[in-house]
Amino acid sequence: MQDFLELAVSAAASGCVYGLVALAYLLVLRPTGIINFAVGEWAMIGAFAGYVLLTRFEWPYPLGMALAAALLALVGWLTERLTVRPLVERGAPVIAPILALLGMLVVFRETISLVFPPDPLPVPYPFGLGRLELGPLAGSYQSFFILAVTLAVFAAAWLFFERTVAGRAFEAVSLNRRAAALMGINLSRVTALSFAGGGAVASIAGLLVAPNVSAHYLMGVPLAIQGFTALVIGGVGRVEGALLGGVVLALAEQLTVRYAPIPSGYAQGVPLVLLMLFLMVRPGGLLKARA
Amino acid sequence: MSGFVKAGLAVLVLAGVPFFLGDYHNDVYRKLLLWVTLALGYNFLFGVCGQVAFSHFAFYGIGAYSIVILLFQLHLPLPLAALCGVGLCVLFALAVAIPSTRLEGFYLALATLALGQLFVVVLNEGGEVTGGTSGLANYRLPEVLGLSLRGPAYTGVIVLLLVFTFVVLARLDRSWFGRACRAVRDNPEAAAAMGIDVARTRVTAFTLTSALAGVAGMVYAFVDNTVNPPIFGIENAFLLLFMVIVGGAGRHAGAVIGAALLFLLPFWLAPLVGQHHVLVFGLLVVAAILFKPSGLVGIYDSVRARS
Numbered sequence: 001m002q003d004f005l006e007l008a009v010s011a012a013a014s015g016c017v018y019g020l021v022a023l024a025y026l027l028v029l030r031p032t033g034i035i036n037f038a039v040g041e042w043a044m045i046g047a048f049a050g051y052v053l054l055t056r057f058e059w060p061y062p063l064g065m066a067l068a069a070a071l072l073a074l075v076g077w078l079t080e081r082l083t084v085r086p087l088v089e090r091g092a093p094v095i096a097p098i099l100a101l102l103g104m105l106v107v108f109r110e111t112i113s114l115v116f117p118p119d120p121l122p123v124p125y126p127f128g129l130g131r132l133e134l135g136p137l138a139g140s141y142q143s144f145f146i147l148a149v150t151l152a153v154f155a156a157a158w159l160f161f162e163r164t165v166a167g168r169a170f171e172a173v174s175l176n177r178r179a180a181a182l183m184g185i186n187l188s189r190v191t192a193l194s195f196a197g198g199g200a201v202a203s204i205a206g207l208l209v210a211p212n213v214s215a216h217y218l219m220g221v222p223l224a225i226q227g228f229t230a231l232v233i234g235g236v237g238r239v240e241g242a243l244l245g246g247v248v249l250a251l252a253e254q255l256t257v258r259y260a261p262i263p264s265g266y267a268q269g270v271p272l273v274l275l276m277l278f279l280m281v282r283p284g285g286l287l288k289a290r291a
Numbered sequence: 292m293s294g295f296v297k298a299g300l301a302v303l304v305l306a307g308v309p310f311f312l313g314d315y316h317n318d319v320y321r322k323l324l325l326w327v328t329l330a331l332g333y334n335f336l337f338g339v340c341g342q343v344a345f346s347h348f349a350f351y352g353i354g355a356y357s358i359v360i361l362l363f364q365l366h367l368p369l370p371l372a373a374l375c376g377v378g379l380c381v382l383f384a385l386a387v388a389i390p391s392t393r394l395e396g397f398y399l400a401l402a403t404l405a406l407g408q409l410f411v412v413v414l415n416e417g418g419e420v421t422g423g424t425s426g427l428a429n430y431r432l433p434e435v436l437g438l439s440l441r442g443p444a445y446t447g448v449i450v451l452l453l454v455f456t457f458v459v460l461a462r463l464d465r466s467w468f469g470r471a472c473r474a475v476r477d478n479p480e481a482a483a484a485m486g487i488d489v490a491r492t493r494v495t496a497f498t499l500t501s502a503l504a505g506v507a508g509m510v511y512a513f514v515d516n517t518v519n520p521p522i523f524g525i526e527n528a529f530l531l532l533f534m535v536i537v538g539g540a541g542r543h544a545g546a547v548i549g550a551a552l553l554f555l556l557p558f559w560l561a562p563l564v565g566q567h568h569v570l571v572f573g574l575l576v577v578a579a580i581l582f583k584p585s586g587l588v589g590i591y592d593s594v595r596a597r598s
Binding site: 037083086087092095096099100104105106110111221228229232263266268269272280283 | 397
């Protein structure tokens, strides 16, 4: 039991990271219908921003985190301006921006590998290495930190969508673009904002996972796969679904590594199996969209 | 009939080239032919049927590994081994495509991305069977009908593969099925209204092109007489997609031009950018999508239309 609770805490922490990546997908996907494969690379750039700001310049953690998020919001906004907007304005088919973002995925990754050395680079823990015990739950400081930050981000996202006018505008656009535009919602501003928000959320995910895995230029694609699987498991209809899907996926992964008698590398197969399973059995995800 | 004559001539010319090349250039030429073959197949899936998938190199690898394992570990005869290899590709393709194409959207892209990642892991962790990170080596193509195919003669086999792939895809493209694929790409709802089974068309196109990639993989297995994991990763799958986009998606000529250009570009770029030619590829693709969605073939067309 002790063993399982320990595993549950660490699974919840990695599930939160997947959930954040899924949220970054969702922020772009809902108002625009675009699946942004570059989201994993944004998380990767977030991790490298963490390396530069926190390890090299030794900035205080909250300041470094805020600047990394702001930087990636800028990257997201620029990506939308330069590669997505021209295509949407030209009336290109929806596959065109998705392919352009795939191209950007490679551009981001290769730029990072051009600028930084190929070895994994260290990113510091905000509270160092240590164990925290809360009643029966025990885990590293980082696990609890990830949980806290993720809950804060999801709470902010929920408040934004449910309680603010701008958030309702997002919802309106995701329900019906044309009707939303006719109601006076500025579509191009919503699109730009969604990309900026996606960038910021992805960078937080990258920064949170970086101390455990180190910043490396190839870390993006696995995160992109895990985040999308989390999205399919949770269902694209609701924000909470992203978090739920992430935790389910991480739990499945860690249980496989811990208890299944197969080499640990095969844990990379868990997202694929879950993806197939959910597409076959429950294609809408666990949480149904509200009517 | 003239189609057969043309195909025969193409085989003769392409198979004649290696007799004028040295060992190194012969090797480059063989790899080029294989890339063109893969790009033709991928073009049918992506350009004609409008599906994004990243599993083409996984299927290439399944073909390559399965023929080596079946021939030299299970000691099956060559024709049977080849059939089993194709069967494996079809099986995997169906397992991935049937769930992923049930829904609208890009689930196939994600599922195949995950499959591509997983395949390399399986190769690396496969122990004795797949040879782990160093792969399998030290085998030779058994004699076919009493002939031992080596050197330029084996290049002839690759040429046959290329021309076979091209003929199959070109015929399909002009058949009922090819038009159904284009209809599904351009407007799935309208295609369904015309009586086309959209999901079945997608699954068929994916399975067929994956099987063709598997066959190409079987031929590849005897090019270097070694198979190892890095070649079959998703890096190369991305490259294949880029080749088709830059050359011009949906056109056989586009696939050929794109594959040739992006395959040869690193040789010319190496003195300028070293190992970072992939960055150039990424920029090329984004530029192609933004400024010339019809690709290099489109540029050629508009130049010819003007003159």
